[in-house]
Amino acid sequence: MKVGLIYTSTTPELIELVEREVREQLGADVELYSLQDPSILADVREAGYVTTAPAARLIGMYMQAAQAGVDAMLNLCSSVGEVADSAQDVARYIGVPIVRVDEEMCREAVRRGSRIGVMATLPTTLEPTKNTVLRVAREAGKKVELVDCLVDGAFGLDQDQFKARLTESAKGIVDQVDVVVLAQGSMAYAEPHLEATYGKPFLGSPRFGAAELKKALERKGVL
Known part of the structure; x- marks a missing residue:
């Protein structure tokens, strides 16, 4: 195979x-x-x-x-x-x-809540991911509210700096959402740390x- x-x-x-x-x-x-x-x-x-x-x-x-x-x-x-x-x-x-x-990640987010945070380090990833969440929510017959979190300046940082920047940025949205999708696959390694820090589900795509x-x-x- x-x-x-x-x-x-x-x-x-x-x-x-x-x-x-x-x-x-x-x-x-x-x-x-x-x-x-x-x-x-x-x-x-x-x-x-x-x-x-x-x-x-x-x-x-x-x-x-x-x-x-x-x-x-x-x-x-x-x-x-x-x-x-x-x-x-x-x-x-x-x-x-x-x-x-990322598609099944977006479906899982819709299954888990109606207030969905979308974290990305690039605007060009943020909008397509939001579009996908809205599409799969529509297919599921569910209304959702999206909360953007664009992590400016994180793209290209080393792993520790990247995780620290994500953690700091997530602080601004976690109280407004049920679940957060990490729009880029490169963000996924921070998923366990973010969940442990904030007690909310964070979903990485890989x-x-x-x-x-x-x-x-x-x-x-x-x-």
């Missing part, structure tokens, strides 16, 4: 976390086929939204993974999650599911994405 991991920006910590979660779900012998193109996120950040060129490069990465023989793939950037949504018809046709790392990847492979019949 071979799965694709599609990154637009990454750190060693994120790669380690994602690969660990995927192997826990699929077994140690799963073959991982990773593709990375940091220029995609750089272009999205510069423009403030997903423009044609980075979207096309991302779709090209999906097709490269499919041609390499992956059984399914995991899209690991929430800033471009809506590109993954747009590719779902092709994914079904060619028989290679594209799983968004564990949810890996579980959904397993379900997609089961539906396909390769597991």
Whole structure:
């Protein structure tokens, strides 16, 4: 079994976390086929939204993974999650599911509460994640209230500084929400610390994405 991991920006910590979660779900012998193109996120950040060129490069990465023989793939950037949504018809046709790392996390947040905090270090991740939460809430027939938490200046910090900045920023929203989603996969390692500090559920996406990847492979019949 071979799965694709599609990154637009990454750190060693994120790669380690994602690969660990995927192997826990699929077994140690799963073959991982990773593709990375940091220029995609750089272009999205510069423009403030997903423009044609980075979207096309991302779709090209999906097709490269499919041609390499992956059984399914995991899209690991929430800033471009809506590109993954747009590719779902092709994914079904060619028989290679594209799983968004963050969608089931957003569904779990909707299940857990009606006041949902959305934490991100980039505006380009905040808005797509909010859109996803609102979409899955609508699909569930539930009305939710979203509370933004943009953690300015945290992107690119080392792990300790990053966690400290998240903890400080979360202080401003925890009393207003039932649950908090961590919009970027790179934030997930802070999840246990934030929950212990504030006594509220904080949801990181990689564990949810890996579980959904397993379900997609089961539906396909390769597991």
